[in-house]
Amino acid sequence: MSANIQSVSTPRSGENSWWYLLKIVTGVLLVVLLGIHLVVNHFIGQHGLLTYADIVAYYQNPIIPIMEICFLAVVVLHSLTGLRGILLDLKPSRTILQVIDTFMIIVGVAAVTYGTWLILTIKSRG
Amino acid sequence: MDTQHNRPSPSRFWNWFNPVGRQTSGWAFMLQRVTALGLTFYLFLHLIILGQLAYGPQGYDSFIKLVSSPIFIASELLVVAAAFLHGLNGIRIILTTFGISVTRQKQLFYALMVLALIIITVFGIRMFTV
Numbered sequence: 001m002s003a004n005i006q007s008v009s010t011p012r013s014g015e016n017s018w019w020y021l022l023k024i025v026t027g028v029l030l031v032v033l034l035g036i037h038l039v040v041n042h043f044i045g046q047h048g049l050l051t052y053a054d055i056v057a058y059y060q061n062p063i064i065p066i067m068e069i070c071f072l073a074v075v076v077l078h079s080l081t082g083l084r085g086i087l088l089d090l091k092p093s094r095t096i097l098q099v100i101d102t103f104m105i106i107v108g109v110a111a112v113t114y115g116t117w118l119i120l121t122i123k124s125r126g
Numbered sequence: 127m128d129t130q131h132n133r134p135s136p137s138r139f140w141n142w143f144n145p146v147g148r149q150t151s152g153w154a155f156m157l158q159r160v161t162a163l164g165l166t167f168y169l170f171l172h173l174i175i176l177g178q179l180a181y182g183p184q185g186y187d188s189f190i191k192l193v194s195s196p197i198f199i200a201s202e203l204l205v206v207a208a209a210f211l212h213g214l215n216g217i218r219i220i221l222t223t224f225g226i227s228v229t230r231q232k233q234l235f236y237a238l239m240v241l242a243l244i245i246i247t248v249f250g251i252r253m254f255t256v
Binding site: 008009010024027028030031034035038042043046047048050051052053055075076079080082083086089090107111114115118121122125 | 139142159162163165166169170173176177179180182183186187190206209213214216217219220222223225228249252253256
């Protein structure tokens with residue numbers, strides 16, 4: 001890899017610098033949050049978090065639902081801003097881009113709302 | 127960076143996944159893109175599947191029993207592998223975006239991929255032995 005200007009990732013055409021920065025910030029947060037999520041799910045106790053009872057017990061710690069809701073919001077934001085960046089490489093028209101943006105907002109809000117409801121439901125079962 | 131494969135153009139869509147004639151940077155680009163698409167698909171699948179938790183222990187535990195076969199564990203390990211490959215390669219992209227280690231990207235990429243393989247191996251051993 002040579003050290004020319006093309007060797008560094010930059011915002012794409014049609015990608016606001018703030019959205020690009022958001023993708024980077026959520027990416028850094030995800031390395032930490034996803035790392036915790038995977039280690040907890042596979043390395044806690046004898047089997048990791050495997051059964052319904054294990055998961056309900058884990059969510060009784062008040063910090064866990066907060067962390068999981070933050071994780072959910074961050075991972076949804078990162079995946080949708082990342083997917084939007086990939087779709088921008090296909091050079092969509094302005095109209096198509098508006099459709100994509102609307103779809104992303106609906107999917108993002110729905111996923112975070114549904115996930116938050118599920119997290120709070122699991123916590124309430126303890 | 128190998129701009130041959132990642133130049134923005136609809137007609138070059140399949141080149142994102144074409145392994146022929148790539149340099150290290152091209153492989154890094156393809157790895158990031160393939161894992162991004164795979165992980166995004168898995169994220170929403172994962173959220174839908176976790177909805178089983180709302181149906182109580184019968185629904186969830188019987189589902190877990192169903193997906194405890196080696197083929198499902200191998201698929202899950204593939205997701206874990208994609209997460210670490212994407213995350214650690216992402217760290218390289220972030221560092222170079224801010225001008226850090228731009229001239230040593232190849233070395234950084236290989237070092238992070240070795241680290242990813244070590245972590246994936248540890249997860250694999252754990253997942254197949256408990």
